[in-house]
Amino acid sequence: MSEAAPGHAEVVRIVAPNPGPMTLEGTNTYLFGADPCTVIDPGSADPGHLGAIRAAAAERGGIGLVLLTHSHADHTEGAEELGAEVVLPGGGETQAGLRVLPTPGHAADHVCFLSDSGVCFAGDLVLGLGSTIVPPGGGSLAAYMDSLALLQAQEIDLICPGHGPWITDPEAKLAEYVEHREMREGKLLAALDGGERSRAALLAEAWSEIPIELLPMAAMAMEAHLEKLEGEGRLPEGLRE
Structure with missing residues (x-):
């Protein structure tokens, strides 16, 4: 089932059926914009989840692009199944109207996406509940702290985390982290x-x-x-x- 973001009708969330200690209730997949829409972090390759993404995207003019915040499997597994170009940007550019912020720390290739309306798709840099893992073999706490500081310097109205509920007070959540x-x-x-x-x-x-x-x-x-x-x-x- 899809859910519109609070105060931002241009964003819809669909939760993948891959719950666990590190994924909480599941990976959050987001649809952004319309005619066509952009899918961010497709999550699992579960047929029901992919079907829900396709159905929600059909109401928004189809899928024009699939963007990934990082390469961990719980965010990427279903990407190739959606039949659109899949991109994991390097940071510094703009993709589908979203500014790409390089935010390594949780993963070396991690990025966040920021819209003109102040919506930040944060991947696993920030979670809706609890703290995120900085794993060995690609993670770096020093880089992670720099990435949090980068987000703190942005004008953000809503954080869409990779797992957990919407973050409607980004300033407080980032300070807490x-x-x-x-x-x-x-x-x-x-x-x-x-x-x-x-x-x-x-x-x-x-x-x-x-x-x-x-x-x-x-x-x-x-x-x-x-x-x-x-x-x-x-x-x-x-x-x-």
Whole structure:
């Protein structure tokens, strides 16, 4: 089922049936504009989901272009099935009336799309609920923080996240994201300054409130912070498992 964006009739959302701990209720697929429309992040190749995209697009003059925010499979799997040109831009250009912002961090090839009306299609840079993962092998927390700062410098009225609900107060959400990462870094630095060098001890101290089932994702987040500190020359020697 499609849902129009609050205050922006030019945007429709369809949620892919791929729920999970990292995708929340599923990947958000967006349709932007009309005659023809642009599909952003088609999500899964589930036949029902693809059918819903085609049906919603038919009401908007068909599909002219498929845009991807990044190359992770939960955003791209159904792209080639839609029968239109698929583009993952490099950033700095305009595609289908959308300005392409290079926003690496969650993925090295991550971009966001910004419309003239202030709608930002943020992919996995910002989620509607919780915080996003900065994974090893392509992720970079230093780049991620720069990307959040880039979004903070834009005039944004609505964020359409890759997962989770619409973000109707972009300024507050972006500030929350920055403060969350700074808080974690502060806790990690405090543990390191206190002499902790074991990864297990650092995780237990800096992520002490995390439920046990989320500890694997917390450990991934910690590695991203440690990599950032090392790159900045602020990581003490002697780190161990």
